[in-house]
Amino acid sequence: MSTFKAPKGTYDLLPPDSARFLAVREAIAAPLRDAGYGYIETPGFEDVQLFARGVGESTDIVSKEMYVFTTKGGDQLALRPESTASVLRAVLESNLHKGGNLPVKVWYSGSQYRYERPQKGRYRHFSQVGAEAIGAEDPLLDAELIILADQAYRSLGLRQHRILLNSLGDRTCRPVYRAALQDFLRGLDLDEETRRRIEINPLRVLDDKREDVQKQLVGAPLLRDYLCEACRAYHEEVRELLTAEGVAFEDDPKLVRGLDYYTRTTFEFVHDGLGSQSAVGGGGRYDGLSEMIGGPALPSVGWALGVDRTVLALEAESVTLDLPATTSVYAVPLGEQARKVLFQMAGELRRSGIATDFAFGGRGLKGAMKSANRSGARLALIAGERDLAEGQVQLKDLESGEQSALALTEVVAEIRRLLG
Numbered sequence: 001m002s003t004f005k006a007p008k009g010t011y012d013l014l015p016p017d018s019a020r021f022l023a024v025r026e027a028i029a030a031p032l033r034d035a036g037y038g039y040i041e042t043p044g045f046e047d048v049q050l051f052a053r054g055v056g057e058s059t060d061i062v063s064k065e066m067y068v069f070t071t072k073g074g075d076q077l078a079l080r081p082e083s084t085a086s087v088l089r090a091v092l093e094s095n096l097h098k099g100g101n102l103p104v105k106v107w108y109s110g111s112q113y114r115y116e117r118p119q120k121g122r123y124r125h126f127s128q129v130g131a132e133a134i135g136a137e138d139p140l141l142d143a144e145l146i147i148l149a150d151q152a153y154r155s156l157g158l159r160q161h162r163i164l165l166n167s168l169g170d171r172t173c174r175p176v177y178r179a180a181l182q183d184f185l186r187g188l189d190l191d192e193e194t195r196r197r198i199e200i201n202p203l204r205v206l207d208d209k210r211e212d213v214q215k216q217l218v219g220a221p222l223l224r225d226y227l228c229e230a231c232r233a234y235h236e237e238v239r240e241l242l243t244a245e246g247v248a249f250e251d252d253p254k255l256v257r258g259l260d261y262y263t264r265t266t267f268e269f270v271h272d273g274l275g276s277q278s279a280v281g282g283g284g285r286y287d288g289l290s291e292m293i294g295g296p297a298l299p300s301v302g303w304a305l306g307v308d309r310t311v312l313a314l315e316a317e318s319v320t321l322d323l324p325a326t327t328s329v330y331a332v333p334l335g336e337q338a339r340k341v342l343f344q345m346a347g348e349l350r351r352s353g354i355a356t357d358f359a360f361g362g363r364g365l366k367g368a369m370k371s372a373n374r375s376g377a378r379l380a381l382i383a384g385e386r387d388l389a390e391g392q393v394q395l396k397d398l399e400s401g402e403q404s405a406l407a408l409t410e411v412v413a414e415i416r417r418l419l420g
């Protein structure tokens with residue numbers, strides 16, 4: 001062990017388990033790629049004001065959880081706590097929205113940083129794959145994204161995830177609701193901090209997990225009773241589209257989510273095997289965000305799925321992913337001459353597309369064969385001085401244990417044939 005440990009609230013991804021993480025990222029990305037989403041990558045840090053304005057000063061994410069720092073040049077930056085604001089900033093900055101090709105559909109994959117109280121499923125460094133469709137107001141697009149997330153979870157073999165759905169209204173109806181909710185909340189018996197929250201972000205009070213608060217919230221006005229006609233029709237269409245696609249969802253009139261920028265469609269993917277950190281992903285429509293960060297009106301919708309929690313959900317459902325071994329051939333040289341010949345041959349195999357590893361460090365046969373077995377390779381290529389003198393190598397099938405001699409000149413062709 002070294003003197004150092006991973007910082008609190010973080011953990012390392014290590015082989016072989018890390019392969020599952022990669023597979024989850026890939027499984028979430030695959031349906032997006034197939035649906036026309038292009039890959040986008042933005043910096044891990046941004047001007048702190050982007051998040052203050054884009055995510056909202058009143059959110060926990062910005063007010064309590066951001067890693068903020070001042071650079072040597074005097075810039076105030078923050079590690080990204082989420083990526084939607086960054087993605088929109090990047091699209092606006094590069095004028096992607098001006099090509100007459102709306103919506104701009106992009107997906108990303110990367111680390112996010114939040115100074116949270118760590119527990120199982122809640123980390124200070126975690127990983128999301130996300131998708132954003134920028135610049136179109138179309139219920140089909142909201143539906144598309146929810147369907148693609150559901151498809152990703154299903155392709156991984158998850159079955160116990162649920163989709164919660166709500167509408168948060170728009171600029172017309174939400175303020176009316178907000179005022180009605182504030183009136184109701186001011187009459188309750190709440191602590192100082194929650195009372196403050198009523199004034200800056202009353203919808204978040206609905207999200208309060210404490211039982212004594214939830215008890216008092218029975219009878220609170222619900223947004224769905226305040227939706228304007230346009231929002232109601234929009235939401236109804238999203239619901240119908242999902243139903244027509246056979247994607248099951250539950251209406252959750254109290255789902256508000258922790259970010260300020262959401263309008264209309266909001267949704268969360270939850271998994272019942274995860275305990276208190278049950279949200280595996282979430283998203284929604286954010287029609288006002290572009291203007292909040294100084295851009296033109298660009299109605300948009302997106303989601304972010306948590307990779308860490310998706311892996312935990314797979315564990316909770318005892319789903320084992322069918323991950324093919326990464327190494328197909330393992331080369332075991334015996335002696336100095338064989339090291340050079342097999343090293344060259346390993347290179348040749350790799351160049352012809354066959355994943356090959358090698359027993360480095362001049363190890364003995366026994367130890368090297370152990371590594372060969374552990375690598376998951378189908379075949380071992382073994383050569384000693386005598387084999388080479390006869391112009392051949394030994395090819396061992398690690399599944400059946402069968403071994404046969406093979407002319408050096410035929411190795412690549414024969415291995416290709418065997419591996420199909």
Ligand code: AMP
Pocket residue numbers: 082114116121122123124125126127128258279280281282283304305306307308309310
């Ligand atoms: P949010 O941006 O808060 O809507 O989060 C979207 C998804 O990211 C959540 O559903 C989680 O899967 C994941 N997530 C958010 N915060 C954390 C965290 N602190 N640790 C691990 N995963 C997280």
